[in-house]
Amino acid sequence: MTTLTPILTKTWDQADSFTLRGYENAGGYQAFRTALGMNPDDIIQAVKDSGLRGRGGAGFPTGLKWGFIPQGDGKPHYLVVNADESEPGTCKDIPLMMANPHVLVEGIIISSFAIRANHAFIYVRGEVLHVIRRLQQAVADAYEAGYLGKNILGSGFDLELVVHSGAGAYICGEETALLDSLEGYRGQPRLKPPFPAVAGLYGGPTVINNVESIASVPGIIANGADWFASMGTEKSKGFGIFSLSGHVTRPGQYEAPLGITLRELLDMAGGIRGGRRLKFWTPGGSSTPLFTDEHLDVPLDFESVGAAGSMLGTRALQLFDDTTCVVRAVLRWSEFYAHESCGKCTPCREGTYWYKQMLKRLEKGEGSEKDLDTLLDLSDNILGRSFCALGDGATSPVTSSIQYFRDEYIQHFEQGGCPFDRAASTAWAGGK
DSSP: OOOOOOSTTTTTTSTTTTSHHHHHHTTTTSHHHHHHTSOHHHHHHHHHHHTOBOTTSSOOBHHHHHHTSOSSSSSOEEEEEEEOOOSTTOOSHHHHHHHOHHHHHHHHHHHHHHHTEEEEEEEEOTTOHHHHHHHHHHHHHHHHTTSSBSSGGGSSOOBEEEEEEOOSOGGGGSHHHHHHHHTTSOOOOOOSSSOTTTSOGGGSOEEEEEHHHHHTHHHHHHHOHHHHHTSBOSSSBSEEEEEEEESBSSOEEEEEETTOOHHHHHHHTTSBGGGOOEEEEESSSTTSOOEEGGGTTSOOSHHHHHHTTSOOTTOEEEEEETTSOHHHHHHHHHHHHHHHOOSSSHHHHHHHHHHHHHHHHHHTTOOOHHHHHHHHHHHHHHTTTSSSHHHHHHHHHHHHHHHHHHHHHHHHHHHTSOOSOGGGGSGGGTTO
16 A cells, blocks of 8 residues: 655644744755755756656646756746645645745755746735745745855855735636736736747746645755655656545545555545545546546556546545535536636636536526537537636536536436535535
């Protein structure tokens, strides 16, 4: 059985884990000293050799992304950390920044040095004020210790780090919309190409990485690329934080090698609440196609989850037992996507609106089987035709729920209403 690998989460149970002293007592701020004595290209190669892939959802190789930055171009380079965590079910970066913000700061120093960036930004969601304050304190402490600013530890390397508060738009989780927001404009996705590596923030070469991706870098430099690559699977190397929420006995963050299965995670988490049966779940947040109890043994790595018909995404495992109405769950997700669509492109703006209208009718039992075909046709006109991935993500719960639970949709309009007790699926109902 796969075991947990507490690395980023190792000190979360310590009262001073978020402080500079607590982080240094646990070995922190040693890896960046090593990195400052390395050739920047060797750091990029080490990250490539480690097999680290983006932990924000797409799974793109991190070192390869860094390698796209043109060198010797005479332009300022930028590192931007995407901390705008806001998708339903995704909840790993916020506790990471709360419990161990300095591992992110150290990762930023190393990553910025590697890509020759002298300015870095953490774009964090504005609603999480407690996280913003903790990050600001960590950054201030790092400046005071001489780890940020001019001529860091006499290395000749300068780095300014800014914590930027977003205004609470889910679309700003899309990297180019994030850049527009960071520049002071309305957050909307940009046309690509040019890609951020060539023309990103303020028109300069820019790397944009997720919090967990950057926080994984100090461990790679401290322990070596082979250490990181020894965990996980052949193509999905390393470890990751798996967020279990919903109808599970012990919800929480479980840090384990990629390739672990939900069955193994559930054993660690005490199983489904009240001994009930798992009905459906998301392997990577609400924007990934649903899985059912048939997928308990699918290895949770990028390739295996993709081959089974979904996406690993942010490893946000939302678990729903048999008290849950799948139509109502999909409606609630669709309401979220309709609300958060930036409106820039027609397929997403109009498609998510009609999702919401049609699913409301179906949940009330006011539809017909023909409406299911209309939903699928609507999905076909959104998927792959939207300006960014928000539209694609919005189709995932709709199409997958019809695939696995078509009979439940039909049951709604055959009975003239929802056959489920809404109260039974609530957290306080205890699954009874």
